[in-house]
Amino acid sequence: MKFAFLLYEGMTAMDLIGPHEILSRLPGAESYRVGLNKGSVRTDSGIELLADSTLSEMTEADILLIPGAGTATTLGSFPEILEWVRLIHQKSVWTTSVCTGSLILGAAGVLKGKRATSHWAAIERLEKWGAVPVKERVVEDGKILTAAGVSAGIDMALTLASKLCSDQVAQAMQLAIEYDPRPPFDSGSPEKVSPLVVELLKAKMSAGFENG
Amino acid sequence: MKFAFLLYEGMTAMDLIGPHEILSRLPGAESYRVGLNKGSVRTDSGIELLADSTLSEMTEADILLIPGAGTATTLGSFPEILEWVRLIHQKSVWTTSVCTGSLILGAAGVLKGKRATSHWAAIERLEKWGAVPVKERVVEDGKILTAAGVSAGIDMALTLASKLCSDQVAQAMQLAIEYDPRPPFDSGSPEKVSPLVVELLKAKMSAGFENG
Numbered sequence: 001m002k003f004a005f006l007l008y009e010g011m012t013a014m015d016l017i018g019p020h021e022i023l024s025r026l027p028g029a030e031s032y033r034v035g036l037n038k039g040s041v042r043t044d045s046g047i048e049l050l051a052d053s054t055l056s057e058m059t060e061a062d063i064l065l066i067p068g069a070g071t072a073t074t075l076g077s078f079p080e081i082l083e084w085v086r087l088i089h090q091k092s093v094w095t096t097s098v099c100t101g102s103l104i105l106g107a108a109g110v111l112k113g114k115r116a117t118s119h120w121a122a123i124e125r126l127e128k129w130g131a132v133p134v135k136e137r138v139v140e141d142g143k144i145l146t147a148a149g150v151s152a153g154i155d156m157a158l159t160l161a162s163k164l165c166s167d168q169v170a171q172a173m174q175l176a177i178e179y180d181p182r183p184p185f186d187s188g189s190p191e192k193v194s195p196l197v198v199e200l201l202k203a204k205m206s207a208g209f210e211n212g
Numbered sequence: 213m214k215f216a217f218l219l220y221e222g223m224t225a226m227d228l229i230g231p232h233e234i235l236s237r238l239p240g241a242e243s244y245r246v247g248l249n250k251g252s253v254r255t256d257s258g259i260e261l262l263a264d265s266t267l268s269e270m271t272e273a274d275i276l277l278i279p280g281a282g283t284a285t286t287l288g289s290f291p292e293i294l295e296w297v298r299l300i301h302q303k304s305v306w307t308t309s310v311c312t313g314s315l316i317l318g319a320a321g322v323l324k325g326k327r328a329t330s331h332w333a334a335i336e337r338l339e340k341w342g343a344v345p346v347k348e349r350v351v352e353d354g355k356i357l358t359a360a361g362v363s364a365g366i367d368m369a370l371t372l373a374s375k376l377c378s379d380q381v382a383q384a385m386q387l388a389i390e391y392d393p394r395p396p397f398d399s400g401s402p403e404k405v406s407p408l409v410v411e412l413l414k415a416k417m418s419a420g421f422e423n424g
Binding site for chain 1: 384390
């Protein structure tokens with residue numbers, strides 16, 4: 001099982017690292033961290049991750065994972081990434097995204113007529129690419145699995161682990177990362193928080209999207 | 213607010229990235245990723261992260277965060293890291309760990325008589341360092357905050373965000389990373405899983421610890 005994790009400047013580190021922690025440890029997994037170039041990629045929280053493969057070296061993969069970013073739609077200006085996404089998607093067993101990574105799938109043209117999700121502040125933007133926005137944590141349509149914002153990548157990866165291996169393997173992975181969540185607050189989705197907080201965050205994040 | 217995130221070979225990427233995604237975005241946060249050397253550090257899932265500061269450059273910080281690893285106790289063989297942990301802890305406002313990062317705090321001698329937690333498969337090892345193991349998701353004792361395995365770092369970071377800023381800021385961060393967890397299974401802690409799975413995982417992980 002060959003996994004291609006896309007890395008690009010300005011991406012959100014946790015969108016990739018959450019699923020990577022689970023998927024790269026599955027029995028038989030062969031993981032590649034694929035960038036425009038090899039070497040360091042600066043994420044939107046400041047930490048740098050390393051790409052160990054390039055787009056041109058990686059011409060097919062069983063599983064494709066696209067992380068999101070506050071300014072994901074700026075990727076429209078990297079046609080080589082969108083072209084690569086289309087190429088890998090052609091033969092992939094699963095094509096997946098976390099957070100606004102689904103906008104990249106959309107821009108690459110692979111979500112037309114498909115049900116998909118994204119970060120809550122960006123989900124309507126999926127319509128621009130002909131997708132049907134669905135406000136769920138993880139959305140499956142054919143071989144496409146999309147996750148909601150950032151932390152939803154963990155739930156998506158466990159779902160994918162059960163499909164690729166078995167429920168038991170997925171459960172063992174959940175136990176390995178001790179994923180028995182106890183957030184100190186219950187404010188993880190917009191309907192649970194004061195409208196003011198939602199609007200402030202949305203305005204801040206949309207400014208990023210608009211740059212694209 | 214100066215944050216020092218320790219990076220070291222063999223660490224678990226998500227132990228650091230989960231909290232980093234939250235803490236590095238707090239108002240006034242200044243984040244440093246501190247390694248033995250600058251440059252790439254290979255994590256235990258294969259992805260490399262970049263250290264942008266060295267131990268010797270970083271002589272104090274308000275918040276110290278120590279991630280764990282399957283082989284965390286091997287750090288006993290890096291006395292310069294333990295010495296640095298002691299140094300930063302002296303003046304820190306908060307000293308924190310995720311997963312087996314607490315074993316590093318223990319080895320550095322800062323957990324004597326303190327209540328602390330760790331990954332479920334390693335928690336008893338805290339006694340070796342004079343700590344009192346507590347099976348909770350996040351444990352606070354004085355200025356020391358320790359989190360359980362891997363994903364518990366997210367809950368710890370939200371708790372810390374509320375202490376450093378306010379409940380409202382922590383809640384906004386939770387919403388920003390859409391942390392409204394919906395794991396597809398309920399197998400995130402050992403009492404929820406078949407004893408066989410627990411024993412298999414524990415044996416595998418303990419082999420790593422024993423190398424230390």
